[in-house]
Amino acid sequence: MFNIILFGPPGSGKGTQSEKLVEKYGFVHLSTGNLLRDEISRQTPLGTEAKSFIDKGQLVPDEVVIGMVGSFFDKNKEATGFLFDGFPRTVAQAVALDKLLELKKTEIAALLALEVGEDELVKRLLHRGQTSGRSDDTNEEVIRKRFAVYSKETTPVAEHYSNLNKLQRVKGDGTIDGIFGLLCSAIDTKKK
Numbered sequence: 001m002f003n004i005i006l007f008g009p010p011g012s013g014k015g016t017q018s019e020k021l022v023e024k025y026g027f028v029h030l031s032t033g034n035l036l037r038d039e040i041s042r043q044t045p046l047g048t049e050a051k052s053f054i055d056k057g058q059l060v061p062d063e064v065v066i067g068m069v070g071s072f073f074d075k076n077k078e079a080t081g082f083l084f085d086g087f088p089r090t091v092a093q094a095v096a097l098d099k100l101l102e103l104k105k106t107e108i109a110a111l112l113a114l115e116v117g118e119d120e121l122v123k124r125l126l127h128r129g130q131t132s133g134r135s136d137d138t139n140e141e142v143i144r145k146r147f148a149v150y151s152k153e154t155t156p157v158a159e160h161y162s163n164l165n166k167l168q169r170v171k172g173d174g175t176i177d178g179i180f181g182l183l184c185s186a187i188d189t190k191k192k
């Protein structure tokens with residue numbers, strides 16, 4: 001198996017680039033944000049709990065997210081590689097992921113971190129809010145809260161994988177195709 005984490009702040013292009021990477025490499029895409037939005041639209045108890053956190057720009061509790069990832073693995077036993085998008089978002093989630101992968105006799109090959117300046121991120125998110133129907137993208141206060149949470153709780157995840165020699169930074173402020181090219185080179189180097 002070959003597994004990567006696509007990492008970066010809200011609005012850094014993880015979703016857009018994930019779609020392209022899945023098409024090129026055949027990864028199974030695991031976006032915890034998409035899984036949570038699906039639970040919300042199906043009005044499940046998990047969705048109702050998650051919505052109260054998402055609407056405030058807070059993280060959904062680790063045990064809820066880790067449980068959801070465990071069931072996703074159970075449903076995708078034939079996968080030859082996962083692309084993790086928006087997960088892990090805390091060090092506790094990273095440690096849990098490493099353990100779950102170890103049980104599957106595999107590991108993270110690389111964490112690719114998209115780097116984009118904050119002004120550009122806010123611009124992109126407010127623009128996305130006009131078209132995506134995502135309520136957490138329309139309110140600037142919620143967006144700022146998500147950045148604060150990212151810098152406090154999520155950036156240590158990059159350090160966790162840096163300590164394992166798996167962090168690779170990628171400039172995320174160019175064109176979609178330009179950034180895709182940089183991500184593909186990083187992946188191809190790791191796959192060799």
Ligand code: AMP
Nearest residue numbers: 032033053054058059060065086087089
């Ligand atoms: P995303 O689509 O990845 O930007 O996620 C949207 C929202 O879902 C986030 O702002 C969090 O509230 C929640 N969320 C998504 N993934 C996670 C995660 N791995 N851990 C905790 N909360 C998450």
